[in-house]
Amino acid sequence: MIQKKVWIFNHYAGNMFEAEGGRHYWFARELARRGYDVAVFCANSRYERQGTFFDFSGSHTVTHTSDGIPFVFVRSVPYDSNGIDRVRDMVAFYRNVQKAARSVALECGKPDIIFASSVHPLTLMAGEKLARSWKIPCVCEVRDLWPEAFFYAGAVRRDSLLGRALMMGEHNIYRRADALVFLKPGDHEYIIENGWDTEHGGDIDMSRCFYINNGIDFHAFQMQRTSEAFEDPDLDCEKNLFIYTGTIRPTNNVDALVEAASLLRDREDIEILVYGSGSELERLKNRVYDMGLSNIVFKGFVEKRKIPFILSRAKGTILNYTSNGYNWNRGNSSNKLFEYMAAGKPVIQTVKMAFSPVDELHCGISLDEGTPEGIAAAIERICALNQAEYDDLCRRAKEGAKSYDFSALTDKLEQVFEVVLRED
Template sequence: MKNLWIFHHYATLPSLNGHIRPYNFARHLADTGISTTIFAASYQHFSDINIIQDDSKYLVNNEFDTPFVFVKTPSSKSGGVSRVKNMLAFYRNLFSVSKQYAKEHGKPDVILSSSPQPLAMIAGIKIAKHYRVPCICEVRDLWPEAIFLATRIQGNSLIGKFLTAGEHWIYRHGDALIFTKEGDTDYLKEHKWTTDQGGDIDLNKCYYINNGVELSSYYEQIKTCKLDDADLNNNKFRVVYTGAIRKINNVGNIIDTAYILRSNPDIEFLIYGDGNEAESLRRRIVDEKLMNVKMKGFIEKKYIPFILSRSSVNLLNYSQTEYNWTRGNSSNKLFEYMASGRPVISTVKMGYSIIDKYNCGIELDEHTPEALADAILQIKEMPPAQYERLCENTKDGAKDFDYKELSKKLLSVIMQSIAIKGSRS
């Protein structure tokens, strides 16, 4: 057995909402001779729960078949400074906690350290160096680019240059780099960091493993977690959105589209989710007397597969300006949508487009209510045989992003990293 340690600040138990990618990997890697331990922050970002309520530095949870080591961190609920303190606490405590855990359970053979918390990757590299094992850095979001897009901090500012230098250090010292978007290596080329350009990062150590979906669990939930919702069983063309209702999701655009299509009685918009813009959108629906759109509020994640499987088309509704989509999409929602076997409409045109590759929907060149209304009508008015082909393409495409398949890719990276590190020792 090889021992894999995963450092993932936001990893959660499979029984909770949040990041279960590490657990999905762990359960499949176990069948291949890899024993995984997941190190995560005690404060659960997506549920406002702190698993450690006393002075303990860490807590081990063996409730499932993969050990979770929760490292003590304070709450980051208020964001800003509290979130920075939360990140620093995870980074700082990870060193002593991992040392103690190694004494009791043995050292790792390889470490997988995941972003978007960049300090976690720095800790992973340093701890791996101590044990003389490889560190694989998983880059889920390109920091600090995401910070530059979402805040007033500019890349050419003093702090921007400092953050970029830190990012470069991580990429240079990681034994292998896993990117979750297919085009993320373009970022390295844009900065002229690759060895082909005279830089110090070898593209041969870069790999692409996107997010995905646990298909066996997904299809089981469709059968066992059915939602009693009359709107999912009517004869209308159901346009479904699931997810957060925040500025970046631009759900107001869906309401605008519903207004354009309000005279078409066969089309109904169903919005499942909650967020800080939900109440204002509800008022709009009432004020504009929209009878073709319903906001369903928060729904437990276990019901999402059933909801999506009962749609006619599912919406990936994003802002074109809040994020850089040129390098692809790693949204978990995309793969949940694909697994449902229903066409997908994306309100942004993606680089390295998965929707285009699998011919499973439509991406809009313009993010306008008019363009979205046209795309909905285009799918609604398709001949049945063409619509069914879209559905089959969507479901078939999801198979490539089943965690069973993604875990095979990760196993290959793990074994190559161990072999290369061993040859250099």
């Protein structure tokens, strides 16, 4: 087999390089094991944290290798909030990743495939522009539906001039892609709902639309449970610990966990631990102090590799979101869900969503609404399970996580590559 060269564009893959794990880190490693020549292009600015990864010393790019995979860090704009600097960072990456890719191509040859992944659409646009100039296929991965997320959040009206312009731009990106990869099982319906598919007179062939969920490196996760242990007195106690990990932003509705803790303040055997950072962290810590709560603790940011050990100490895990501002009918593909499952712990899911692994695998409690009362009741319900019932939930979660291992997910990605290369 002729070795194929794949370049992955992900603005925020620097976090994966640092953590030695994550969707495109694991895709890159699995593809390399199968004989592909893989490189990852990412921004030098840190995602949702201040600062940069490396000192460029006047250069526009710097390359570092992890697991044999070169990560090409592109000059970008540091930011610390979702303001104008973050927009400038997106634009800078769009421009500079093209310059960086052309420079690398002159030295090493152009790729056979570009695999461009959003969070934001400018990364997809950069990938498509380069692919057209090199006459190679570009596979666009849509991690979040823009601008639908804006519409549901109420930031932009769908029928406004801006809303229509954003949808036109989105349609053009999808139309130009050689293949589309969606992360949630219901996302492809978005194409049909907008009448963009060929069956409804549109110009997007649904046979080029694929679904590849998020997942987990199951083996590495189990190894890190013991290899990445660290001291934390809140984990080393006899209480029933219910753990939330991840970003702390309005969409995560962590206020509901604070209020649930208030309802459980008389249960000395229960404690909620919150690991992560975000725009709401300081406000919530102050709120806990003002309410005099000792049964919920905000632990702040921890390295990704520490999460398996943290979750191994949990009685249960909390997949917490707000039910507003997001279309849960398309499903959910959050990394933390698969970490919770791989840890073999019951999951309390606080929003009702379609295509839910928690419901399909019967590995936890799925609430219709994430009210503080509902969360508190679910926590007490898990604590009240007998050992056999509890062990069954844990077994279902852990076994279910194996089907989301990245070796299986890379099989699906290879099939996408085979389609676009065959038609190229």
